[in-house]
Amino acid sequence: MATEIRVPTLGESVTEATIAQWFKKPGDAVNADEPIVELETDKVTVEVPAPASGTLSDILVKEGDTVEVGALLGQIAEGAGAAAPAKAAAPAADKPAAKSAAPAAETIDVLVPSAGESVTEAEVGEWFVKVGDSVKVDETLVELETDKAAQEIPAPQAGTVVEISASTGDTVTPGQLLARIAVGAGAAAAASAAAAAPAPAAAAAGSSMPPAPSAAKMMAEKGLSADQVAGSGKRGQVLKGDVIAAVAAGMTAPAQAAAPVAARPASLPEDEVREERVRMTKLRQTIARRLKDAQNTAAMLTTYNEVDMGPVMELRKTYKDLFEKKHGVKLGFMGFFTKAVCHALKEIPAVNAEIDGTDIIYKNYCHVGVAVGTDKGLVVPVVRDADQMSIAQIEQEIGNLGRKARDGKLGMADMTGGTFTISNGGVYGSLMSSPILNAPQSGILGMHKIQERPMVVNGQIVARPMMYLALSYDHRIVDGKEAVTFLVRVKESLEDVQRLVLDL
Incomplete structure (x- = not known):
């Protein structure tokens, strides 16, 4: 018997998505809840988890294709995944191993809440907790700044922080993962594994990820290059929404950008050591x-x-x-x-x-x-x-x-x-x-x-x-x-x- 992999509901106003990348190929063993494919919309990237353990038998849509909500993406055959060795089920290289460190613990996702119809993104402010910390229900985890106000995000349940997915200064969109909290009997073990996991290397300037297909198409239409658009997707990938934001901000093709803003004159060396540079808040x-x-x-x-x-x-x-x-x-x-x-x-x-x-x-x-x-x-x-x-x-x-x-x-x-x-x-x-x-x-x-x-x-x-x-x-x-x-x-x-x- 085969289990279907379908496009999940992506939000009230989102009706389609583009296949960004498959993490598995036909014949690979998969475990339940393991990320299997990444979808890209005009607002955010979403990882679709495997609905069951088994073997990926079919991939019905290829990378770059546009699919509607509910569309069939692939199928999983029963049998092999449950018995597969742990390393066969390891996530992509950029995924922390802590996600599967405590199988007995139930994890709760803390997502960016919707902040209103006109607000499409927020900036991550100060984190009040770190991986391994115990939190109480409704305890403030992090502060998000939108272009209107600051908003504190509380813990939905008591437990232990096992993952923090966004750093201070990152731009996030409604529905995007901020953190995971382990609850239940395995919470302590999950926290220990998460705290012991090595921190991922800092991302290099720019992104090693190519722009999402829909973003690449729009960039070509607008005459923009990848270094002109700041990516907000996974690993800095440029999404369609990033291109729309760049165009709305007045970004034009390099040939048309004839009048750049004058660079700030350098301070004298004796003055520069007494200056403090602080990034402007989103507000x-x-x-x-x-x-x-x-x-x-x-x-x-x-x-x-x-x-x-x-x-x-x-x-x-x-x-x-x-x-x-x-x-x-x-x-x-x-x-x-x-x-x-x-x-x-x-x-x-x-x-x-x-x-x-x-x-x-x-x-x-x-x-x-x-x-x-x-x-x-x-x-x-x-x-x-x-x-x-x-x-x-x-x-x-x-x-x-x-x-x-x-x-x-x-x-x-x-x-x-x-x-x-x-x-x-x-x-x-x-x-x-x-x-x-x-x-x-x-x-x-x-x-x-x-x-x-x-x-x-x-x-x-x-x-x-x-x-x-x-x-x-x-x-x-x-x-x-x-x-x-x-x-x-x-x-x-x-x-x-x-x-x-x-x-x-």
């Missing part, structure tokens, strides 16, 4: 790219005004204790500003819209992003449907999002879908600045430091607590009149705070 790289893209894409302009914060400060002083007692959160300024912004967005909908090609998309809702500075960079969690919330509800949601940001627990759902952004540089002492748009949004409001300044009120010069406001906007969609009117409406709402309470 910081994305912040840099998105801010520069916003400058290059939008016709960005900034208009300014100032607001007398006296009425808001007096109301806050009068009711802050009662407010905190009733709602369980402190009464700050962000609730007032968010509410004022929502009122102005309803009147000036262009500021709440975005451009999509030759279309303008008007948003009939207000998802207000609130920029929060963390030790890992700027993140912008979103207060959804802020226009339907009271000031108390807004303050509660902002407080909740702020705590999650500081603890590194923001999810993708917390940071996507914003239609307008508020940035409060005043908490750091900024008196005036011009915020950069959070693309594809068309407007961002900059708040600043409250400072007493001499103002003329009813013919008298008095000291008033004033704040400069700055609205940066995309002039392709927002006219100057609309931008100025928007900022005036925010000013009017804050200086006549009863308008916010009465929803006027």
